[in-house]
Amino acid sequence: MAATLGISASTSLAASPANPDLEVLRRQIDALRGDLENLQQQLNQQRLAQPYAGAPERSKKAEALASASAGAFSERVGSGQGNPRSTPAVGINPSISVAIDAVGSYSRKQDNVRLTPRDAEFVFQANIDPFARAYLVANAGSELAPAEKQGAFSEVTFGLEEAAIETTALPFGLQIKAGQFFADFTRLGKVHPHDLPFVDHPPVLEQLLGGESKGRGVELNWVPAVPYYIKLTFGAVDGLGAERSVLGGFDLNQGSASVFEAPETRGFGSLTYYGRGASVMELGESVFLHMGANLLRGRDEGTRTLWGADAKLVWRLSGGSEAELGGEVLSGRQSGTLTHPLDGSGTGGSQGKGGYVYVQYRIGKTWTPGLRFDFVRSRTLSETDSTGGAVADGLEATDETLRAVSGYLGCQISEYQRLRLQLTYAASSQAISGESKRDLQAFLQWTILLGSHQHALTP
Amino acid sequence: MNSHSSCGLSLRLKTGVTALLLFVFQMGLVSAAPLKVVTSVPDLADFARRVGGNLVEVLSLASGKENPHAVALKPSYIAKIRSADLFIQMGLDMEHAYAPALLAEARNLRLQPGKEGFLDLGEDVQALGVPAVLDRAGGDVHPKGNPHYNLDPVQAQRMVRAIGARLALLRPAEAVLFRANADAYVREIEERLGSWKARLRGKGVRFISYHPDFAYFEERFGVRQEGTIEPKPGIDPGPAHIEALVRDMQTRKIRLIVKESFYSDRVPLELARRTGAVLVSVPIFVGATPEARDYLSMMDALVSAFTK
Numbered sequence: 001m002a003a004t005l006g007i008s009a010s011t012s013l014a015a016s017p018a019n020p021d022l023e024v025l026r027r028q029i030d031a032l033r034g035d036l037e038n039l040q041q042q043l044n045q046q047r048l049a050q051p052y053a054g055a056p057e058r059s060k061k062a063e064a065l066a067s068a069s070a071g072a073f074s075e076r077v078g079s080g081q082g083n084p085r086s087t088p089a090v091g092i093n094p095s096i097s098v099a100i101d102a103v104g105s106y107s108r109k110q111d112n113v114r115l116t117p118r119d120a121e122f123v124f125q126a127n128i129d130p131f132a133r134a135y136l137v138a139n140a141g142s143e144l145a146p147a148e149k150q151g152a153f154s155e156v157t158f159g160l161e162e163a164a165i166e167t168t169a170l171p172f173g174l175q176i177k178a179g180q181f182f183a184d185f186t187r188l189g190k191v192h193p194h195d196l197p198f199v200d201h202p203p204v205l206e207q208l209l210g211g212e213s214k215g216r217g218v219e220l221n222w223v224p225a226v227p228y229y230i231k232l233t234f235g236a237v238d239g240l241g242a243e244r245s246v247l248g249g250f251d252l253n254q255g256s257a258s259v260f261e262a263p264e265t266r267g268f269g270s271l272t273y274y275g276r277g278a279s280v281m282e283l284g285e286s287v288f289l290h291m292g293a294n295l296l297r298g299r300d301e302g303t304r305t306l307w308g309a310d311a312k313l314v315w316r317l318s319g320g321s322e323a324e325l326g327g328e329v330l331s332g333r334q335s336g337t338l339t340h341p342l343d344g345s346g347t348g349g350s351q352g353k354g355g356y357v358y359v360q361y362r363i364g365k366t367w368t369p370g371l372r373f374d375f376v377r378s379r380t381l382s383e384t385d386s387t388g389g390a391v392a393d394g395l396e397a398t399d400e401t402l403r404a405v406s407g408y409l410g411c412q413i414s415e416y417q418r419l420r421l422q423l424t425y426a427a428s429s430q431a432i433s434g435e436s437k438r439d440l441q442a443f444l445q446w447t448i449l450l451g452s453h454q455h456a457l458t459p
Numbered sequence: 460m461n462s463h464s465s466c467g468l469s470l471r472l473k474t475g476v477t478a479l480l481l482f483v484f485q486m487g488l489v490s491a492a493p494l495k496v497v498t499s500v501p502d503l504a505d506f507a508r509r510v511g512g513n514l515v516e517v518l519s520l521a522s523g524k525e526n527p528h529a530v531a532l533k534p535s536y537i538a539k540i541r542s543a544d545l546f547i548q549m550g551l552d553m554e555h556a557y558a559p560a561l562l563a564e565a566r567n568l569r570l571q572p573g574k575e576g577f578l579d580l581g582e583d584v585q586a587l588g589v590p591a592v593l594d595r596a597g598g599d600v601h602p603k604g605n606p607h608y609n610l611d612p613v614q615a616q617r618m619v620r621a622i623g624a625r626l627a628l629l630r631p632a633e634a635v636l637f638r639a640n641a642d643a644y645v646r647e648i649e650e651r652l653g654s655w656k657a658r659l660r661g662k663g664v665r666f667i668s669y670h671p672d673f674a675y676f677e678e679r680f681g682v683r684q685e686g687t688i689e690p691k692p693g694i695d696p697g698p699a700h701i702e703a704l705v706r707d708m709q710t711r712k713i714r715l716i717v718k719e720s721f722y723s724d725r726v727p728l729e730l731a732r733r734t735g736a737v738l739v740s741v742p743i744f745v746g747a748t749p750e751a752r753d754y755l756s757m758m759d760a761l762v763s764a765f766t767k
Contacts, residue, residue: 174566175566228535280535320526414599414693414694415693
């Protein structure tokens with residue numbers, strides 16, 4: 001309305017500037033325009049002060065504070081106070097968010113309580129330009145090891161979890177990622193601890209991969225333009241997973257494992273190469289079957305080969321409830337030069353295999369009870385010391401099996417806060433020595449998110 | 460003779476070539492694939508279907524039956540977005556929980572923000588309820604303001620026009636048709652708007668809802684929301700809040716509880732039982748209830764609920 005009046009008035013005045021009647025009209029219209037602008041300003045301030053909140057009541061003090069705050073802000077903007085060049089810069093700063101994952105644990109066997117920030121994750125991410133984005137995940141935390149004694153504040157370490165650049169504008173559905181990142185290998189290896197369906201990484205991933213599929217290198221993935229979702233990934237990294245090898249020890253047997261030696265120099269042939277294919281089938285309107293297959297070969301620590309497959313069946317029910325049945329199997333071999341923390345070195349090989357199956361049911365948006373079953377077998381194939389033939393002291397063959405069952409109950413307090421209780425019964429046995437160990441472990445996890453915390457979509 | 464014959468042959472050849480070119484051109488037009496449109500919510504899908512007719516194929520990510528802030532995604536959506544020509548969203552952060560990640564994973568370069576294939580209808584809305592202070596202690600606040608502007612038919616008319624203009628941009632050969640369809644739908648909404656206003660005029664309707672979904676509806680129709688069942692957006696009510704709400708409703712004589720169809724009946728039923736207020740379950744998106752078949756019938760159902 002004001003705009004229409006303004007246009008017609010200026011047009012006619014330009015035609016006859018000397019007409020006194022029109023001059024009077026022009027003044028009246030200018031006065032009306034001023035009134036309209038004042039009204040518009042008042043309306044905007046009222047809208048700024050009106051909260052988008054569902055509180056049935058709002059105190060007069062709160063209203064006054066909000067109004068004053070909005071008014072003061074408007075005045076600052078209107079008068080150009082402050083550094084005008086700082087405002088756009090704020091808009092293009094990286095988004096910052098934090099996830100804090102505090103876990104208290106208890107091991108009945110060791111009568112050991114640990115209270116620890118398992119993970120405090122700081123995420124910075126932004127587009128670099130129209131062609132790429134970058135993200136950085138720094139974290140402070142400690143290992144989830146219920147059977148180990150913890151000194152106060154002594155075992156929290158700060159480190160770089162991910163720092164990667166990824167393209168956003170390659171054609172044909174291609175994407176390249178480079179830097180340090182969680183490689184797209186296995187279903188849960190690339191999931192940050194606070195995003196797992198349960199408190200801990202399944203033992204098979206801990207044992208064969210070190211828990212997380214962290215790697216440094218380059219990854220290429222492709223989402224082809226086909227009527228169903230399929231994703232193919234290929235990567236080359238300087239080692240994948242934590243420092244563990246296939247022979248890494250269980251929590252129940254800390255300190256008894258041998259490790260493979262890494263080469264002093266590294267050519268292309270001794271990098272780790274991996275691939276994954278993943279797809280999802282929709283079995284009706286509300287049932288989805290996720291499938292994946294993984295293969296890895298590398299010479300980062302000895303010669304390592306890993307292969308596995310995973311699946312997840314999701315059934316969405318009414319009222320936001322959802323049932324989920326998932327599982328993964330992983331198998332691997334490793335061979336090379338072994339060293340033992342206490343007793344010399346030798347050559348040998350090892351193999352490990354195992355898997356997990358879990359079932360959980362989210363009731364509405366709050367409660368999620370679930371069960372998980374784990375199985376891992378890890379054994380050395382042969383070991384000889386460097387003088388030839390004889391088995392070195394401390395490098396004796398091992399054949400260890402772990403079975404565990406976990407029950408958990410999650411409570412989603414809000415979108416940004418969750419509590420989870422988990423009880424795990426684990427039993428390990430040594431086939432050669434006949435030794436067996438059992439433990440009952442309890443975990444209480446409290447996870448919160450600050451800011452807009454999002455990781456990439458991983459169907 | 461020879462010359463005449465060659466001239467005739469040449470003429471026939473030219474005519475044949477021209478006819479062939481016209482045929483190929485027409486075939487090209489006839490066989491031009493429909494524009495593939497993906498929308499975040501079904502109201503936008505309804506608008507796109509009405510404007511695009513059989514020249515568009517439309518998919519809505521949300522069905523309308525779920526909470527629009529927590530849309531359950533299907534993996535096939537990635538493939539659909541991958542081959543789409545246009546993505547339309549409400550904006551104002553209504554889809555922030557899923558749309559950015561979905562678009563990133565689909566890797567359709569035409570649908571990235573800023574491109575012709577990405578239409579954010581929230582960009583031109585003068586949003587209501589923009590929070591003066593951004594703090595999650597206030598619940599699940601929307602920094603850019605209340606995104607439920609689809610319940611204002613005047614905003615719906617603006618959205619229809621914007622969709623018509625964008626479809627015309629993507630397929631200029633059909634621009635006239637798209638604009639005509641948009642104008643026709645805008646007129647239909649205008650005709651209904653008069654009757655909706657008449658039905659609510661002078662009623663002085665005061666109500667509580669589950670979530671603050673009706674800010675724009677209030678402004679347009681003069682009804683008044685006196686509170687929400689959620690103590691703060693996205694936070695479920697506890698016993699203390701329910702007690703306070705019962706007292707408030709009784710003191711201020713609030714006789715209507717409007718429950719968005721996807722929320723649980725439990726607390727609204729308890730409130731209705733204890734205060735004697737009328738409880739109505741309403742659609743706030745197309746497809747939310749059986750009677751909300753399209754935008755006009757959804758608004759019909761909504762206005763009817765407020766007159767009970």
